[in-house]
Every structure is written in C-alpha cells, then in structure tokens.
Amino acid sequence: MKSAVYMEGVSYKYPDSDTPALRDINFEADFGELVLLVGPSGCGKSTFARIFNGLIPNFYGGELTGRISIAGLDPRKTPTPKFAGLVGFMFQNPENQLFFNSVERELAFGLENLGIPPEEIRRRVDETLKEYGLEELRHRSPFELSGGQQQKVALASVMVMKPRILILDEPTANLDPLSAMRTLGIVAKKTREYNMLTILIEHRLEIALQFATRVVVMLDGRIVADGDPLDTVSKARHIVGTPFVVRLLEELKDAGFTPNVNRLVPETVATEVARWLLEGGAER
Ligand SMILES: Nc1ncnc2c1ncn2[C@@H]1O[C@H](COP(=O)(O)OP(=O)(O)OP(=O)(O)O)[C@@H](O)[C@H]1O
Numbered sequence: 001m002k003s004a005v006y007m008e009g010v011s012y013k014y015p016d017s018d019t020p021a022l023r024d025i026n027f028e029a030d031f032g033e034l035v036l037l038v039g040p041s042g043c044g045k046s047t048f049a050r051i052f053n054g055l056i057p058n059f060y061g062g063e064l065t066g067r068i069s070i071a072g073l074d075p076r077k078t079p080t081p082k083f084a085g086l087v088g089f090m091f092q093n094p095e096n097q098l099f100f101n102s103v104e105r106e107l108a109f110g111l112e113n114l115g116i117p118p119e120e121i122r123r124r125v126d127e128t129l130k131e132y133g134l135e136e137l138r139h140r141s142p143f144e145l146s147g148g149q150q151q152k153v154a155l156a157s158v159m160v161m162k163p164r165i166l167i168l169d170e171p172t173a174n175l176d177p178l179s180a181m182r183t184l185g186i187v188a189k190k191t192r193e194y195n196m197l198t199i200l201i202e203h204r205l206e207i208a209l210q211f212a213t214r215v216v217v218m219l220d221g222r223i224v225a226d227g228d229p230l231d232t233v234s235k236a237r238h239i240v241g242t243p244f245v246v247r248l249l250e251e252l253k254d255a256g257f258t259p260n261v262n263r264l265v266p267e268t269v270a271t272e273v274a275r276w277l278l279e280g281g282a283e284r
Pocket residue numbers: 014015017021039040041042043044045046047048060
C-alpha cells in the first residue's frame with residue numbers, strides 16, 4: 001500500500017459506550033498533504049486522530065473495526081512506542097505533554113529516546129528553538145510559561161522529531177490570530193519541506209483554511225465531505241459556516257468570472273479580485 005494512511009470501513013466505540021464515536025470512516029492520504037479536519041464539537045475529530053498513534057485502541061481500549069494502515073502499521077497489532085518516531089502528536093491541552101524543567105530539555109528528550117547523537121540533538125534543538133521564537137525561553141521551566149508559549153513549546157518538541165505523520169489537535173487555541181497564523185505557516189512549510197502528512201484539527205477556519213491542501217468535514221462520527229478546500233467548504237457550509245474568502249470567490253464565480261485559486265491564501269484571492277476588476281468585472 002503506497003499511501004501514508006489508509007482506512008476503510010473504520011468504526012470505533014469507547015469502552016462502556018453504546019454509540020460509536022466513529023462510523024464507517026473511509027480515508028486515504030499521502031505524504032505532503034496538509035489535511036484540515038473540521039466539524040462541530042463532539043463529532044469525533046480527536047477520536048479519529050487518536051488512531052494515528054495507536055492511543056486508540058492501545059490506551060483507550062474499546063472496539064476498533066475496519067482496515068487500517070498507518071505508514072504500513074495497524075495500531076491494533078503495533079505497540080504504541082513504535083509510533084514514537086513516526087507519528088508526532090500534539091494534544092489540545094499542551095500541559096499534558098510537558099514534562100521537564102527546561103524548554104531545552106523538553107525538546108531534546110524525544111531525540112535522546114530515538115538514540116540520535118548528542119551533536120545532532122544540539123543542532124536540531126537550537127534550530128527549532130530559533131524557528132519558533134523560543135530561544136530566550138530555553139532555560140525556563142515550561143510550567144512557568146503562558147498558555148500560548150506552552151503551546152509553542154509543545155509544538156516545537158513534536159516538530160524537532162521530524163515525524164513522517166503529524167497530528168495537531170487545536171495547536172493554536174491559546175494563541176492570538178497573528179501568532180496562530182505564523183505558527184500554522186511554519187507547520188505548512190515543514191509539511192512541504194519534510195514531505196510529512198499533517199492532519200490539523202482547528203476550529204478557526206478563517207485562519208487555518210489558507211494552509212490546507214485538503215479539507216475533511218466530520219459530523220456525528222462520519223466523514224461527510226472531503227476534498228479540495230474551496231469546494232468542500234462550499235458544500236459543507238451548513239456545518240462549518242462560510243469564511244469570507246470562500247464567499248468572495250463564490251461571488252466572483254456567480255458574476256461569471258473563473259478565479260484561478262488552488263489554495264485559499266488571502267493574497268491569491270486578493271489578486272484574483274484585482275484581476276476581475278481590471279477586466280472590467282465591476283462594470284458588467
Ligand atoms: N475518553 C472517552 N470516553 C468515552 N467517550 C468519549 C471519550 N472521548 C470522547 N468521547 C465521546 O466520543 C465522541 C467524539 O468526541 P471527540 O472528542 O472525538 O469529538 P471532537 O470532534 O474532537 O470534539 P471537540 O471539537 O469538542 O474536541 C463524543 O460523543 C464524546 O463524548
């Protein structure tokens with residue numbers, strides 16, 4: 001199987017629960033994709049994400065059925081530590097994944113566990129601290145930091161591992177819009193640079209949409225829409241709302257103009273609006 005992740009007919013029930021949290025999920029994704037996973041609270045996004053590093057079923061238990069391959073591994077037959085260097089996972093609440101008394105240690109720990117040589121560890125930690133604007137905090141305890149800083153440390157400690165598959169569950173919830181945008185910009189850049197598969201769970205569609213190569217919409221434990229960001233969000237607007245850029249592009253289309261946009265980056269959308277105006281669109 002060539003794809004990074006393959007799931008067919010996957011359903012899951014938490015222990016002691018009568019209703020499935022996931023129902024008949026079919027999903028396939030490749031390295032290099034940045035998949036934005038959206039849907040209302042409780043629809044199953046985090047549950048879906050927990051399969052990727054084997055937390056489901058190895059930690060949560062319950063009943064997981066269907067065909068699953070995560071980079072060739074079936075989480076039901078694979079001990080969780082085997083996913084450590086392969087799948088990077090950032091939880092909703094950063095405090096749950098911070099353990100050490102310095103930011104520097106926090107970043108180095110995972111690499112030490114993978115048996116990476118000390119010089120290489122130092123180089124990668126320095127580079128990552130710089131990238132995330134954390135250099136000045138390197139000797140501080142993560143537990144003394146603000147929620148936003150903790151979130152950056154948690155993300156940096158996952159990214160420093162250069163995972164093949166990256167799962168981010170609300171990675172910018174504690175960040176202001178500008179920091180959130182910068183952070184997701186780094187994630188998108190690294191997804192391309194490392195040719196990772198990134199699954200991003202993010203409520204703030206306006207901010208996240210521009211970085212996605214694909215959008216998956218969940219509702220009530222099912223995937224109800226999946227594909228190109230613009231088409232998918234347009235189709236699932238009754239579930240996810242309609243971000244401004246999407247409305248704008250739809251209005252251009254309604255006016256008989258074909259915008260040339262393959263990703264919903266505001267600059268590209270603005271250029272297309274300008275092109276429409278230059279072609280006399282407003283006068284038609
Ligand atoms: N540990 C658990 N044990 C039992 N049921 C759970 C557990 N975690 C989640 N659920 C249930 O599974 C369903 C899906 O929850 P999940 O947290 O995956 O949704 P979500 O889309 O990630 O929500 P949110 O956006 O609020 O984080 C919900 O009905 C939830 O109550």
